[in-house]
Amino acid sequence: MDTSAERTAVSVTPKKQHRSVAEKRRIVEETLTEGASVARVARGHGVNANQVFQWRRLYRAGRLGGTLGAAKLLPVAVEASSSASLSAGPPSLPAAAGMIHIKLGHAQIRIEGSPETALLRMVLKSLLR
Numbered sequence: 001m002d003t004s005a006e007r008t009a010v011s012v013t014p015k016k017q018h019r020s021v022a023e024k025r026r027i028v029e030e031t032l033t034e035g036a037s038v039a040r041v042a043r044g045h046g047v048n049a050n051q052v053f054q055w056r057r058l059y060r061a062g063r064l065g066g067t068l069g070a071a072k073l074l075p076v077a078v079e080a081s082s083s084a085s086l087s088a089g090p091p092s093l094p095a096a097a098g099m100i101h102i103k104l105g106h107a108q109i110r111i112e113g114s115p116e117t118a119l120l121r122m123v124l125k126s127l128l129r
Helices: 021-031 038-044 049-060 117-127
Strands: 099-104 107-112
Touching: 021 038, 021 049, 038 049, 107 117
Parallel strands: none
Antiparallel strands: 099 107
16 A cells, blocks of 8 residues: 655754853752752753853853952951051961961961962852861
8 A cells, every 4th residue: 555645854953052151050059059950950951061060160260250269358457567467376476478368267377578460369269168
């Protein structure tokens, strides 16, 4: 039996969705919450997990309008006297030009001289964890 019905192939490939920078940033930030799974978040938004990992790299590089290690402003007290020590450390430590003394809870970090930006960024990121 010969039927004259024609069969047509229909493409089921979905069109690419163009997401705004704000939407990509929201998705990435959702993956940064404690206990979040990138795969689950991606699936929930209909995005491939590999794409979300790429957006996370852009986010960290500051190309999605925010970064993981974004600077947070902290309160600072500066004394008027030029010979005053800005650190709350022991008085035996003299205040030196180019010295940073950070005290958070029981952790203390003292940086002298002119540290490389990358090193300082790494130290500050580890303190924020």
